[in-house]
Amino acid sequence: MSLNFCFIGAGNLATHLANALFFKGHRIVQVYSRTADSARELAKKVDAEFTNRTDDVTVYADVYFITIKDSAFDEVLPKIAFNNRLVVHCAGSVRMAELESFSGNFGVFYPLQTFSKQRRVDFKNVPVFVEANNHANEQMLLDIAAGISGKVALLDSESRERLHIAAVFACNFVNHFYHLAGNILDSTSVDFDVLRPLILETAQKVQTFEPENVQTGPAVRFDKNIISQHLAKLSDTPEYQKLYETISKSIFDHQKK
């Protein structure tokens, strides 16, 4: 099965998804982006045409992947003639029904991963969650997903939003703590680099174990001396002090249950 796809949006997710579909043998007909340069850059990689004009968007795609920012949906989508073709968005927290006014065939194709342009991602390991307005479209999206990913499932909008929130905790918040940890080292001779093996081992550990069973550190030991010593040390940076206190308490409270 080889299909024709059009990408509305040319950001990180579009780049990774279009590449994965292209290398699977599908055709990327066209890439649209409000920025011609972005559209051109992605189009070149996947042998596609590109445009930055909504009225030039192709009418010949089997599936349109909407990968622009959620907040730009209402500005961009009404200007495109989808001719009742299958229109799917890739957002964690936008309900499928929001596409209803743009086409009679619509759905969601949500790959759960953090995509940065600089990093290659093996789509085989990216779970993809699918939803569609009818069984035929559902099956089509499941087939497309199964072609590039080893982990595919149906998921409704309500659960997908929860999954997106969980991903914010497990990825965006985690990455922010990496950043804060680096900042804490600023006054020392030690570089962020020394934290890298620790960061990797912490993530690798939960690939086989449950996080609550492998927690370490002063909070889970309820080591009051060390905790108060750390809080005192952070007194010149109240933001870090407050975070330290809040999260240590949360670790302890969850431990008790």
Next chain:
Amino acid sequence: MSLNFCFIGAGNLATHLANALFFKGHRIVQVYSRTADSARELAKKVDAEFTNRTDDVTVYADVYFITIKDSAFDEVLPKIAFNNRLVVHCAGSVRMAELESFSGNFGVFYPLQTFSKQRRVDFKNVPVFVEANNHANEQMLLDIAAGISGKVALLDSESRERLHIAAVFACNFVNHFYHLAGNILDSTSVDFDVLRPLILETAQKVQTFEPENVQTGPAVRFDKNIISQHLAKLSDTPEYQKLYETISKSIFDHQKK
């Protein structure tokens, strides 16, 4: 150079460190723990004797590794006759000077990693930070460290404490967010397992990039719609709602700078 070591404590860190030293060709003379079973278990792995009596602790070790909880130092250490041998602790946030009263030769040997008994850790990738009361002891600890780790440095007590706090942010707090993310999925059909590739990629990304350059998600995009939607969704779990709000704000604030 083959040395004789005694371990005071038989927990996760002792297990990993004693193993690494043993496989490097050093001799572990004895393992002491207040719990005979723990002492026996580790002693067996590294071909050592064991005891749970402080007055039976060997007087023939070149270096004594103190790996018991910081809070137990004052209870256990005064009961042991160290005979002026080199006594080192492995704690992030205990000042070296706290060992002064137990021996004329003292220092710190701090491996920066999260150790769980169930996980094998390759010590080659574990940064070790060393401090000692004089140059000769410093050099001895640097040599021991360099035998098992590819990354060894001198670090004073003040900086080591900061490094420990950074590690709490980068490891313990991060692991807690993995746990919270799993809890958020409890009401859905989706299992913690789907988060694993995301967790791993988030950690792998910062092995080469700086965290602030690869942040993704609603907070760094300042996507107010999604953020308020997520906060509303978390209204039945105020703890998660508060954490979501606090950390999203922190991501946004750090972005502005």
